[in-house]
Amino acid sequence: MPSHEGSPASKEKSYQSIDDIRLQEVEEDAAEYVVRVGLDTPPSEIETRIKRELEKRFWWLNKEWQEKGPPKEQIEIASRDAKLVVYNFGDVLSPERTQELQDAFTLLQGSLTENKIADIPPYCLINNESATNTKTGEDLSGNSPPKLNAIVLYPRSLSQKEHRILGVSNFEGTYLHEVAHCLQDQDFQKEWREKFEWKINNEEGASGQPHQFYVNTRPELVPNSYASLDPQEDISDSFVAAMKNPGAIDPARVEFIKRYWLREGEKVDCAIERKTDSEITLPSKESFAYAVVRRSGAPAFKI
Numbered sequence: 001m002p003s004h005e006g007s008p009a010s011k012e013k014s015y016q017s018i019d020d021i022r023l024q025e026v027e028e029d030a031a032e033y034v035v036r037v038g039l040d041t042p043p044s045e046i047e048t049r050i051k052r053e054l055e056k057r058f059w060w061l062n063k064e065w066q067e068k069g070p071p072k073e074q075i076e077i078a079s080r081d082a083k084l085v086v087y088n089f090g091d092v093l094s095p096e097r098t099q100e101l102q103d104a105f106t107l108l109q110g111s112l113t114e115n116k117i118a119d120i121p122p123y124c125l126i127n128n129e130s131a132t133n134t135k136t137g138e139d140l141s142g143n144s145p146p147k148l149n150a151i152v153l154y155p156r157s158l159s160q161k162e163h164r165i166l167g168v169s170n171f172e173g174t175y176l177h178e179v180a181h182c183l184q185d186q187d188f189q190k191e192w193r194e195k196f197e198w199k200i201n202n203e204e205g206a207s208g209q210p211h212q213f214y215v216n217t218r219p220e221l222v223p224n225s226y227a228s229l230d231p232q233e234d235i236s237d238s239f240v241a242a243m244k245n246p247g248a249i250d251p252a253r254v255e256f257i258k259r260y261w262l263r264e265g266e267k268v269d270c271a272i273e274r275k276t277d278s279e280i281t282l283p284s285k286e287s288f289a290y291a292v293v294r295r296s297g298a299p300a301f302k303i
């Protein structure tokens with residue numbers, strides 16, 4: 001039985017089961033998650049939906065990670081106000097890579113506005129298995145799954161030396177790029193598209209289906225070919241440059257990121273602690289507050 005009570009030191013190295021989380025039904029405005037269902041949706045379907053939501057938000061409840069067994073190492077990087085917990089499922093990180101993560105997190109703490117610091121996912125998971133980038137068909141370096149509260153880094157982030165942004169290591173660049181995906185909200189993306197001339201193109205796809213994609217009308221100012229895929233990638237790679245090598249890209253992009261996301265830089269100290277084997281502690285969640293909102297005409301729940 002996984003234990004998630006008591007002090008962290010007494011935690012076992014097995015993963016918490018989703019059934020150990022106390023589900024509490026609360027009013028809508030106090031809920032962590034609002035389930036919107038039809039008038040006659042049965043309780044079993046509501047429960048299934050809540051469990052799926054839990055798996056989306058809390059990586060350690062997800063089979064993909066549980067089946068890997070405990071991580072090989074746990075690295076905690078903490079400033080006075082924030083903490084990043086890195087769980088590494090691959091080979092133990094070299095001192096250089098560990099330093100790069102510490103540098104990247106320290107840089108974020110010292111340069112982002114308070115609002116944006118709150119958007120940095122608290123976990124970074126280093127995956128021992130590769131995945132494919134659906135945008136390019138190549139191996140992924142990193143990913144920031146919506147709602148997961150974790151940046152996922154893949155073996156490619158470690159095997160390649162250079163990031164697309166000149167003078168930045170691929171490991172550090174990938175981490176910062178993925179963090180930037182978590183900082184982007186819809187308003188920011190909309191303003192970016194307008195300012196940097198991204199337009200929607202409509203085309204008929206091979207199967208006759210309508211196919212929509214973004215094109216940039218000033219391609220010479222986009223940082224690189226990957227950033228040319230769409231506005232989100234443009235923003236994320238521009239952020240890597242703004243943080244690590246501002247001279248490498250279009251100055252207007254750096255200026256835009258500074259204006260919205262950065263504050264006057266200050267020196268922040270981050271402490272680092274590395275744990276292996278029996279020192280490793282896995283996260284857990286005690287309870288989850290949800291609300292059910294029923295209305296007629298809500299889309300049927302698909303199993």
Ligand SMILES: [Zn+2]
Pocket residue numbers: 177181232233236
């Ligand atoms: Zn990206």
